[in-house]
Amino acid sequence: MSIPYxxxxxxxxxxxxxxxxxxxxxxxxxxxxxxxxxxxxxxxFPSIATLRKWDHILLSRYRPLYLPFCDLCCFCxxxxxxxxxxxxxSCGLGLSDQxxxxxxxxxxxxxxxxxxxxxxxxEKLAERFDRxxxxxxxxxxxxxxxxxxxxxGVKPRTLGDLEIVMDYVERxxxxxxxxxxxxxxxxxxxxxxxxxHLGMLDHVALEVADVTQITxxxxxxADPESPxxxxxxxxxxxxxxxxxxxxxxxxxxxxxxxxxxxxGIRGEVEVCGLCCTAHEVTRxxxxxxxxVGPMSWQLRFIRTGVxxxxxxxEQCIFTNIVEEARRVGAVVIATTDKACHGLPDKSSEDPxxxxxxxxxxxxxxxxxxxxxxxxxxxxKAALKLAPTRLRLKAKLPLEDVVEYAKKCTKCRExxxxxxxxxxxxHAMERASKGDIAGLAEIYEKCFACxxxxxxxxxxxxxxxxxxxxAEAKRNSELFKIRVGRxxxxxxxxxxxxxxxxxxxxxxxxxxxxxxxxxxxxxDVPVMAREFASRRYIVLASGCSAMAIAMYKxxxxxxxxxxxPGEFAPSSIVNVGSCVxxxxxxxxxxxxxxxxxxxxxxANYMEVADYILNRIxxxxxxxxxxxxxxxAIASGFWRLxxxxxxGPHGMKYRRMLLGDGEKGEAWYVYDAKTGERVYGxxxxxxxxxxxxxxxxxxxxxxxxxxxxxxxxxGRAIKLTNYISLYKKFYGYDKLPPDLHLFVRTESDIPITYxxxxxxxxxxxxxxxxxxxxxxxxxxEVVRKRLAVMKQ
Amino acid sequence: MSLEYWLKGxxxxxxxxxxxxxxxxxxxxxxxxxKPVVLLGSELYSLERLAGSDIVAIVADIANAVNAxxxxxxxxxxxxxxxxxxxxxxxxxxxxxxxxxxxxxxxxLAMFIGFQYHYEWLLLNYLKHYAYxxxxxxxxxxxxxxxxxxxxxxxxxxxxxxxLLALVEVLKT
Numbered sequence: 035m036s037i038p039y040x041x042x043x044x045x046x047x048x049x050x051x052x053x054x055x056x057x058x059x060x061x062x063x064x065x066x067x068x069x070x071x072x073x074x075x076x077x078x079f080p081s082i083a084t085l086r087k088w089d090h091i092l093l094s095r096y097r098p099l100y101l102p103f104c105d106l107c108c109f110c111x112x113x114x115x116x117x118x119x120x121x122x123x124s125c126g127l128g129l130s131d132q133x134x135x136x137x138x139x140x141x142x143x144x145x146x147x148x149x150x151x152x153x154x155x156x157e158k159l160a161e162r163f164d165r166x167x168x169x170x171x172x173x174x175x176x177x178x179x180x181x182x183x184x185x186x187g188v189k190p191r192t193l194g195d196l197e198i199v200m201d202y203v204e205r206x207x208x209x210x211x212x213x214x215x216x217x218x219x220x221x222x223x224x225x226x227x228x229x230x231h232l233g234m235l236d237h238v239a240l241e242v243a244d245v246t247q248i249t250x251x252x253x254x255x256a257d258p259e260s261p262x263x264x265x266x267x268x269x270x271x272x273x274x275x276x277x278x279x280x281x282x283x284x285x286x287x288x289x290x291x292x293x294x295x296x297x298g299i300r301g302e303v304e305v306c307g308l309c310c311t312a313h314e315v316t317r318x319x320x321x322x323x324x325x326v327g328p329m330s331w332q333l334r335f336i337r338t339g340v341x342x343x344x345x346x347x348e349q350c351i352f353t354n355i356v357e358e359a360r361r362v363g364a365v366v367i368a369t370t371d372k373a374c375h376g377l378p379d380k381s382s383e384d385p386x387x388x389x390x391x392x393x394x395x396x397x398x399x400x401x402x403x404x405x406x407x408x409x410x411x412x413x414k415a416a417l418k419l420a421p422t423r424l425r426l427k428a429k430l431p432l433e434d435v436v437e438y439a440k441k442c443t444k445c446r447e448x449x450x451x452x453x454x455x456x457x458x459x460h461a462m463e464r465a466s467k468g469d470i471a472g473l474a475e476i477y478e479k480c481f482a483c484x485x486x487x488x489x490x491x492x493x494x495x496x497x498x499x500x501x502x503x504a505e506a507k508r509n510s511e512l513f514k515i516r517v518g519r520x521x522x523x524x525x526x527x528x529x530x531x532x533x534x535x536x537x538x539x540x541x542x543x544x545x546x547x548x549x550x551x552x553x554x555x556x557d558v559p560v561m562a563r564e565f566a567s568r569r570y571i572v573l574a575s576g577c578s579a580m581a582i583a584m585y586k587x588x589x590x591x592x593x594x595x596x597x598p599g600e601f602a603p604s605s606i607v608n609v610g611s612c613v614x615x616x617x618x619x620x621x622x623x624x625x626x627x628x629x630x631x632x633x634x635x636a637n638y639m640e641v642a643d644y645i646l647n648r649i650x651x652x653x654x655x656x657x658x659x660x661x662x663x664x665a666i667a668s669g670f671w672r673l674x675x676x677x678x679x680g681p682h683g684m685k686y687r688r689m690l691l692g693d694g695e696k697g698e699a700w701y702v703y704d705a706k707t708g709e710r711v712y713g714x715x716x717x718x719x720x721x722x723x724x725x726x727x728x729x730x731x732x733x734x735x736x737x738x739x740x741x742x743x744x745x746x747g748r749a750i751k752l753t754n755y756i757s758l759y760k761k762f763y764g765y766d767k768l769p770p771d772l773h774l775f776v777r778t779e780s781d782i783p784i785t786y787x788x789x790x791x792x793x794x795x796x797x798x799x800x801x802x803x804x805x806x807x808x809x810x811x812x813e814v815v816r817k818r819l820a821v822m823k824q
Numbered sequence: 825m826s827l828e829y830w831l832k833g834x835x836x837x838x839x840x841x842x843x844x845x846x847x848x849x850x851x852x853x854x855x856x857x858x859k860p861v862v863l864l865g866s867e868l869y870s871l872e873r874l875a876g877s878d879i880v881a882i883v884a885d886i887a888n889a890v891n892a893x894x895x896x897x898x899x900x901x902x903x904x905x906x907x908x909x910x911x912x913x914x915x916x917x918x919x920x921x922x923x924x925x926x927x928x929x930x931x932x933l934a935m936f937i938g939f940q941y942h943y944e945w946l947l948l949n950y951l952k953h954y955a956y957x958x959x960x961x962x963x964x965x966x967x968x969x970x971x972x973x974x975x976x977x978x979x980x981x982x983x984x985x986x987x988l989l990a991l992v993e994v995l996k997t
């Protein structure tokens with residue numbers, strides 16, 4: 035237990051000293067958080083080792099499968115050390131320990147980034163709206179901030195109450211990061227435990243960030259019918275001055291919208307966003323503001339020359355953005371000290387003078403830490419720059435593409451630099467003969483990193499050629515996205531909690547994370563639609579929520595127009611930005627609390643055990659790229675929610691795989707009797723990288739299976755597992771591990787009964803008892819038996 | 825043939841592949857093994873498009889020549905194998921199969937073809953460190969792979985295709 039500040043109050047009724055006489059003095063030291071009627075749980079403000087036992091239980095089942103990116107360690111001056119195979123470094127660390135250490139470092143970066151973001155929102159918005167501003171997530175949300183309650187035991191009522199929560203998170207991140215230092219932690223399993231700890235802290239920070247902005251800036255409050263916003267490169271009105279906001283922090287973007295409204299010129303300027311700031315500005319304004327696309331659309335959009343002013347805040351910004359902006363005659367305004375980009379600090383200068391300087395070209399941009407001034411400069415600069423930049427918005431002629439392509443020597447250096455290994459030289463050969471279709475095909479999979487251009491020995495602007503070839507495709511990007519709704523209502527949880535736990539709703543699938551998709555954005559909406567059509571509850575956040583919008587059915591409707599936005603079967607729910615991932619974790623926690631009535635307050639292990647064994651939920655982070663995504667995923671692991679990543683997700687250095695054939699790993703306690711019984715490999719893995727979307731879909735259906743499924747629920751889940759498998763691999767086939775998931779004949783889907791029975795006979799399958807009250811925790815058994823004795 | 829590994833930035837590690845540029849030597853290595861398996865990845869289609877040929881059929885020929893099993897998780901490849909009547913294959917998800925290769929299987933050689941470069945690079949590195957006592961690996965890709973036991977070199981697609989055909993012929997003899 036690691037409570038950072040205790041409540042300390044002194045009342046002095048009467049104090050007489052030679053100098054003075056004091057009566058009725060109240061002194062408070064530390065934070066005062068209002069008491070909560072629910073009794074304190076066992077693990078308030080957990081420190082690194084508090085939940086270690088739970089982590090080790092998970093890790094004994096889900097062992098790391100290491101995928102080292104580097105076989106060396108170069109952290110200290112003893113090195114470089116070769117850790118290949120069973121060698122150890124000078125400090126004693128082996129390859130497995132080192133990989134887990136690196137994952138700890140990655141997750142520390144991710145968690146601290148979210149914590150820093152949360153702290154900045156909290157400080158700025160508490161200052162603007164007062165520390166006593168009530169946390170209000172709408173009339174249907176009574177269990178606000180379930181992660182914070184579960185982890186810390188604090189039930190925050192005001193923004194000021196969140197300060198103690200952030201103090202705790204920041205302190206724990208520093209403590210955990212210290213373990214990465216040379217000569218500290220020495221075991222992979224304890225590094226992995228720290229990874230889980232960081233993930234849990236990350237989720238708390240996410241929740242603080244999003245609840246702060248929802249509550250202070252009046253974002254949609256658990257609204258299933260939040261408005262639809264425009265999304266895509268084709269939705270931007272290029273006849274107006276264009277301000278592009280990039281990053282994650284809404285405050286500068288919100289200030290721009292406010293300034294335009296105050297000046298009465300909102301209709302005259304386009305405000306559009308990339309990455310999570312785009313989500314936030316649409317949640318803030320709920321009209322007018324537009325979304326260009328996911329983070330990998332940055333260079334795609336900037337290279338068109340359309341944005342006049344680019345306002346950057348924090349995270350996931352293309353770090354050469356100043357140079358890119360300069361190329362197209364745009365200017366950059368940086369708004370946080372975390373990402374200054376070498377720009378001169380103009381925070382305290384007269385906005386008109388800054389505009390003049392920007393327009394003169396003497397500086398490529400400015401650092402403006404005062405967000406109101408930054409907004410004024412952005413708007414004034416856009417209004418003045420736009421008319422002068424019409425020339426730069428002109429398009430690259432097709433003849434130029436062909437001429438450039440003729441310069442290509444087919445050396446393939448571009449392909450060797452391409453993270454997607456795309457066949458660029460083949461496409462260039464076609465383009466040199468006037469056929470640009472190959473370059474247009476590359477657009478679908480290219481995420482515009484421009485590594486190809488840096489590698490090109492002939493200085494061909496390869497990305498520009500690809501963008502030109504795909505011009506028609508780009509202009510047809512006209513989509514609708516439902517604005518991020520924020521949390522799930524308590525009433526929605528009540529309506530579906532039972533069916534999720536029994537398995538009658540086959541699962542909750544969350545599409546989360548970034549835009550590093552191997553096959554382009556299309557995989558995400560295809561998967562989301564498939565699961566929504568199968569009565570799964572589909573959730574979405576961040577760049578994945580944007581990708582889902584970038585698809586139209588035969589009637590020309592996007593998935594957000596096709597499926598409802600409530601937390602219910604056959605729905606697609608956009609919760610919002612990266613920080614809104616907290617509402618996905620929050621929803622599964624609320625199922626345990628609201629439906630199963632498990633105490634929430636500082637009761638992490640029991641709730642996570644419940645989720646792992648009963649709530650069929652899985653996340654698909656198909657394009658996960660960042661350290662933040664790693665931290666978010668690890669928060670889900672500790673909660674017992676498996677995560678599937680796409681092929682690039684292999685680069686996170688290790689997976690967490692169960693071994694379905696290892697029978698002894700899958701025993702659980704029956705909480706009603708205390709007996710050890712076979713629960714089956716459910717969920718089989720905790721972290722898994724799929725090679726293709728078909729594999730990911732079959733795997734997601736499998737990872738929604740839980741030991742506590744009722745026979746009816748298990749049959750529904752197996753129906754989906756089997757039918758997806760057949761859909762992709764042939765109607766004459768069954769999943770080869772099916773025997774592991776059938777406990778009794780009642781679990782067998784009626785549709786496939788004969789076929790499955792034949793398969794089971796051939797696999798020498800034997801009936802296994804199903805367990806209705808599975809747990810991995812002896813404490814839960816003791817608690818349940820004590821209740822039964824009473 | 826280039827002796828370089830393919831993707832820029834993939835710096836060879838202390839334990840790195842032996843490059844094989846002679847198809848006869850390659851065939852000899854494969855034939856040394858009693859229980860080989862070939863893993864087919866989803867990028868095989870891209871290679872087929874670039875080569876303009878049926879690579880799945882060539883891989884099936886390699887498997888037939890040395891009595892190897894095939895595994896894949898790609899639905900299109902499964903359909904192709906079914907349509908050509910090839911029986912000795914299994915649908916296996918690569919990550920789960922890599923785990924089996926390291927822990928449970930009695931395969932002694934795993935050959936890779938048609939995977940995304942980085943995906944295979946990392947799977948091979950797992951096997952290099954955690955299954956090296958009982959398993960050799962071989963990359964049949966047109967891109968040199970430093971984490972395999974043996975790798976074909978990075979080479980232009982037409983040349984790679986010719987080498988694959990030559991390999992089949994040598995294996996059949």
